[in-house]
Amino acid sequence: xxxxxxxxxxxxxxxxxxxxxxxxxxxxxxxxxxxxxxxxxxxxxxxxxxxxxxxxxxxxxxxxxxxxxxxxxxxxxxxxxxxxxxxxxxxxxxxxxxxxxxxxxxxxxxxxxxxxxxxxxxxxxxxxxxxxxxxxxxxxxxxxxxxxxxxxxxxxxxxxxxxxxxxxxxxxxxxxxxxxxxxxxxxxxxxxxxxxxxxxxxxxxxxxxxxxxxxxxxxxxxxxxxxxxxxxxxxxxxxxxxxxxxxxxxxxxxxxxxxxxxxxxxxxxxxxxxxxxxxxxx
Numbered sequence: 606x607x608x609x610x611x612x613x614x615x616x617x618x619x620x621x622x623x624x625x626x627x628x629x630x631x632x633x634x635x636x637x638x639x640x641x642x643x644x645x646x647x648x649x650x651x652x653x654x655x656x657x658x659x660x661x662x663x664x665x666x667x668x669x670x671x672x673x674x675x676x677x678x679x680x681x682x683x684x685x686x687x688x689x690x691x692x693x694x695x696x697x698x699x700x701x702x703x704x705x706x707x708x709x710x711x712x713x714x715x716x717x718x719x720x721x722x723x724x725x726x727x728x729x730x731x732x733x734x735x736x737x738x739x740x741x742x743x744x745x746x747x748x749x750x751x752x753x754x755x756x757x758x759x760x761x762x763x764x765x766x767x768x769x770x771x772x773x774x775x776x777x778x779x780x781x782x783x784x785x786x787x788x789x790x791x792x793x794x795x796x797x798x799x800x801x802x803x804x805x806x807x808x809x810x811x812x813x814x815x816x817x818x819x820x821x822x823x824x825x826x827x828x829x830x831x832x833x834x835x836x837x838x839x840x841x842x843x844x845x846x847x848x849x850x851x852x853x854x855x856x857x858x859x860x861x862x863x864x865x866x867x868x869x870x871x872x873x874x875x876x877x878x879x880x881x882x883x884x885x886x887x
Contacts, residue, residue: 606884608833609841612826613848617856619819622812632809634801637680638794639813644821645787651825654780665775669782672768673789677797679761686754698759700733700850705763706842714770714838722839725882728875729847735872769824770838773831783828787821844883851876 623633648654686698707726710716718726772782830841854869 606844606880608826608830609844610848612823612830613845613852615819615823615826616845616849617852619816619823620853621856621860622816622819626812626816631812632803632806633684634681634794634798635803635806635809636813636816637677638791638798639810640817640820641677641787641791641794643814643817644824645784645791647818647821648780648784648787648825651821652780652783654784656781656784659781659785664778664785665782668768668772669785669789672765672772672782672786673793675761675764675768676786676790677794679758679765682754682757682761686758689754698755699762700846701730702759702762702766703730703733703842703846705760706766706846707839709763709767709770710839710842713767716837716839718839721882721885722837725879725885726839726843728879728882729843732847732872732874732876732879733850735868735875738868766842769828770831770841773828773835779828783824840883844880847876847879847883851880 623636626636627633649656683699711718772779772786775782827841827845830845831838834841851873854873
């Protein structure tokens with residue numbers, strides 16, 4: 606659970622950095638592109654993939670291509686969803702993607718659900734709903750385009766969870782696949798920016814490199830948790846989402862000076878209870 610705790614913390618730091626960057630005139634898309642550049646370097650240094658002996662036949666190129674496209678695309682969909690559908694619905698879509706991840710844990714990864722695990726998951730989902738609906742007054746009306754981006758966020762985040770879990774089942778090919786996925790994501794992002802005729806700024810490069818360190822730490826710790834808990838992907842899926850929401854509330858209270866509501870307090874208590882149940886399963 607310590608790895609999931611640290612991964613969730615890094616995820617929240619990523620969100621905080623993006624929120625501050627937007628306020629100070631940084632280009633999020635440029636930051637996202639450079640983020641994958643440093644992530645690929647960090648992945649090579651951390652997991653030490655054997656890129657010199659890549660096997661054309663054995664390397665899962667489909668997985669690399671899909672992850673390489675989905676990773677930057679989900680960042681873009683998230684930004685668009687915030688603009689068109691509002692922060693409340695976007696947060697709900699992002700965090701309730703855990704439902705799809707849990708279904709995948711049962712049907713794709715054949716995980717067995719104990720009573721305590723089910724209780725922890727139910728408490729966690731209830732906590733997420735309580736916290737998100739505490740901010741219902743901030744909701745914006747979603748357009749048709751906004752609904753499409755919401756659907757993209759919901760499915761996209763679950764897809765990333767599932768694909769990252771799948772990479773951990775590849776044995777020695779795991780590190781190679783992850784490293785090549787980051788490189789592919791970087792190339793796709795840069796090509797998109799070039800076609801968009803973006804105005805390049807050095808400050809976005811530096812901010813993107815810092816974002817990449819946090820984002821890589823988030824993904825590396827999350828993947829490591831899946832490696833250690835290979836028979837319990839639901840614990841990782843649910844624990845990660847619950848903790849991200851809990852840490853997000855704490856950040857909102859102390860950094861962004863948001864007001865604490867009764868439903869938020871209830872959500873925090875339910876979330877803590879859910880995490881406790883899941884930690885007892887491990």
